[in-house]
Amino acid sequence: MFTYIQELIDKSQGSISISDFMNAVLYHERYGYYTSRLPLGKDGDFTTAPEISQLFGEVIAVWIMHTWEKLGKPSKFSLVELGPGKGTLIHDIIRVTKKYSSFFNSMLIHLVEISLTLRKIQKEKLKGLDVNWHKDIDNLPEQPTIFLANEFFDALPIDQFVYRDGQWYENRVTKQDDGVSFQCVALKSRKKESWVPVLATQTTNGKLFNGAVVEICSTGVEILKKLEKKIHNNKGAALIIDYGYVYPAYKSTLQSIKQHKYANFLENVGNSDITALVNFQALRDSLKHVDCEILTQREFLYLFGIKERTQALMKSASDEQKNRIFSEFLRLTENMGTLFKAMLLIALLKRSKQRNYFIVNELFKKQSESNKEVIREYWGDDEKASDVNKIYVEFLEEVKQEVKKRLDEEFPGIPNDIKGIIENLKYAELPSSNLTNTSIDYDQKKEMRKKYQIEVKDAFEMGVLNNTQ
Numbered sequence: 001m002f003t004y005i006q007e008l009i010d011k012s013q014g015s016i017s018i019s020d021f022m023n024a025v026l027y028h029e030r031y032g033y034y035t036s037r038l039p040l041g042k043d044g045d046f047t048t049a050p051e052i053s054q055l056f057g058e059v060i061a062v063w064i065m066h067t068w069e070k071l072g073k074p075s076k077f078s079l080v081e082l083g084p085g086k087g088t089l090i091h092d093i094i095r096v097t098k099k100y101s102s103f104f105n106s107m108l109i110h111l112v113e114i115s116l117t118l119r120k121i122q123k124e125k126l127k128g129l130d131v132n133w134h135k136d137i138d139n140l141p142e143q144p145t146i147f148l149a150n151e152f153f154d155a156l157p158i159d160q161f162v163y164r165d166g167q168w169y170e171n172r173v174t175k176q177d178d179g180v181s182f183q184c185v186a187l188k189s190r191k192k193e194s195w196v197p198v199l200a201t202q203t204t205n206g207k208l209f210n211g212a213v214v215e216i217c218s219t220g221v222e223i224l225k226k227l228e229k230k231i232h233n234n235k236g237a238a239l240i241i242d243y244g245y246v247y248p249a250y251k252s253t254l255q256s257i258k259q260h261k262y263a264n265f266l267e268n269v270g271n272s273d274i275t276a277l278v279n280f281q282a283l284r285d286s287l288k289h290v291d292c293e294i295l296t297q298r299e300f301l302y303l304f305g306i307k308e309r310t311q312a313l314m315k316s317a318s319d320e321q322k323n324r325i326f327s328e329f330l331r332l333t334e335n336m337g338t339l340f341k342a343m344l345l346i347a348l349l350k351r352s353k354q355r356n357y358f359i360v361n362e363l364f365k366k367q368s369e370s371n372k373e374v375i376r377e378y379w380g381d382d383e384k385a386s387d388v389n390k391i392y393v394e395f396l397e398e399v400k401q402e403v404k405k406r407l408d409e410e411f412p413g414i415p416n417d418i419k420g421i422i423e424n425l426k427y428a429e430l431p432s433s434n435l436t437n438t439s440i441d442y443d444q445k446k447e448m449r450k451k452y453q454i455e456v457k458d459a460f461e462m463g464v465l466n467n468t469q
Contacts, residue, residue: 004031005269006175015172015183018254019157019218022274025265026155027114033273034155035115048151049241049297049336050089053328055306055313057092060239062304064093064146065103067237067346073102074235077144080110080137082223083152087111087122090148094129112137137226147227147238147345153283154242154275156219160252161187161199163212168199171213171252173266180266212250215276221286231347232289238345244278246294246341253277280341293344298337300344306333 005024008016026033049056068077081090090109098104109131113119119133134140160171162184174183199214227238245253256265258272265274284292295303310329314322 004028005173005180009173009175009180015174015185017159017170017172019159021173021180022157025269025274026157033271035117048085049332049340050085050092050150052331053325054092055309055325055328056301056332057089058096058309059301059304059306060089060148061093061096063239063300064148065097065100066304067146068103068106070346071144071146071235071237073106074144075106076108077106077146077236078108078110078141080112080140080145080147082112082137082147082149083155084111084113084122085118085150087125089150090122090131091125094126108132108141108143110134110140137223137230140230142230142234144234145230145236147231147236147240149238149240149242151242153217153220153223153240153278154244155273156217156223158215158217158254158276160254161214161216163208163214164210180269182266207248207250209250213252214248214250215253215279216282217276217279220278220283224283224286228287228290228345231345235347237347238343240283240343240345241297241300241340242278242343243336243339244280244341246280248279248281249277278341280343283343287345289348290345291348295342295344296338297340297342298333300342301333301337 005016005021008020008024012020024032027035029035064079068074071077079090079093084090090111094104094109097107109129110133111122111131112134113122114135122133123131162169162171168187169184170187172183172185173180175181199216230236231238253276254265254274255276256263256268256272256274258268263272265272280294284294306329310325313325317325
């Protein structure tokens, strides 16, 4: 792979874009990270939410059935997962939904997977089930479709642009001694590139500072637009879950994971994962024909019943099983709860039904005084906005109170040492608002998150969560 990258650089007059570098390293047919090995699981480089707990897949199954009802219970619909990994998520969804025959018999399963290694594992896990595999989404059947994409967009190639002294520069990859390194070069005019209008918008928003980094994932936007077209034309929906941000961080978010630890992908070309935080705001801004909602993973999981499902599982569990279930619950809702976002898309239905389906995310961020203004933007009717505002304010207050409840009150019987850790988790967690607070230095943010991660890791490794009474 390293030799191949050097050849690409030589052919491109000394440097290649970060997106070209990522495309080659991750997706080369023979040497690519995702196409030539098994990256997931204990023996791989990283673990995704479906591998952590069955709770994740079960909650998503509830969302899918709920969405199917909102779409009018079509007699035939496609459930499409992009990048299904080992097939664990779709397996859990099938396990839950097969109990509901009218729903299950209407579902046709399609998996979009380019890795032959992962396809083989998926086929073994889903043996005996009617499943269709695809290399892309272009040839899916034209019928109502619900899309799933869990930790799919973070692995798509990005480009990085740097703002300095009123000008834009591009971070590129070049050769250096016996390796490769980043090189910041003046940005050449390429009017047809998709990132041109994005940079133009960033330049006029008044938030840029010297050294600000803007990351653009053109491939992600292209894929999302294809999903949008299918959702709009065929009356469908989508759920995209990934780690990312809604407001630009203006810093590089590129990272590499090898054997569950951070690695330098410039020194380990082709042998480690490369990802970037997903810019959910950029994805949302690209949409025109579907309705969109962005929640934190915690909000999404709570809204679709993870607390109730966890309680139900713990009632009949052994002490050892309770420890495991509760640890998994914490990991999904606390450790990953705010860094990961859930982006929901749905075809524009009748307006009266549509606004009762989605929770207007902006309401989570604003005081009740301004709620009516937010809803008016959606309804365009003062009288209707006033009525709907009352419903949403009451509902959101219930949601907020639910999320704020002490976990030790929700799970009676948890010993005192676990209660202490729960409390620490609540206070040690880095609020998402701090991620975009420009008054906090980037290194400070990094240290805050690192400290939180270490505290959580130590709590588990020291056995604090291993003595449920």
